[in-house]
Amino acid sequence: MRSWMASAALLGLTLAACGPQTPEQAQIANIQDAAGAEADAIESASKNQIGQIRAEAETLSGQAEIANGFEAERLRARAEALQKDAKIVERHADAQVQAVRDRARADVSALKAQ
Template identity: 75%
Template sequence: MRSGMVVAAMMGLMLAGCGPQTPEQARIDNIQDMAEAEADALESASKNQIGQIEAQADTIGAQAEVAKGYEAERLKTRAEALRKDAEIIERQAKAKVQAVRDRARADVSALKAQ
């Protein structure tokens, strides 16, 4: 019986910490949630695009292995260019994600400064 009272008291303390948010905190949470959702979407889209480009580069690279002469050289060059393109897309996506998170931090700071 006593352990039930201890559990009930602990639950009461935990619920007290989950009280209603202030309007400012709700806006901060909203800004942060939206930024993370946007960042996740950017990362997901770029990973999909990079995956497709790398798969295409792998296919062309495999074709280059069986080709001869200038055709093989041309295919290898194309595969290398696609891999380089994927690297650039990855860097661009990281920069966009960082910008989204930086913007959210700035918005939160501005809100707190009001």
């Protein structure tokens, strides 16, 4: 009997949570959803770009192993530069994602303060 009552209470809470939202709750949900989608898009695009950069760096590193002298040195330098570039792209994307999340938190706070 207790189990049934606990289940009924949980169901009631679940249904209440799924019930109609206030306009403020709906706006907050929209802000958070939009920020999440934007952050996901930034992360996805940066992962693709970083993957391409790192693949190019790997190709150059492989070529450097085959090459001799100054050509090998030049290829290694370009590969290292590309690895650094990939790290910069990653840091930039992280900063953009953080800015999107910060903006969403600020918008939600402003909405709640009204």
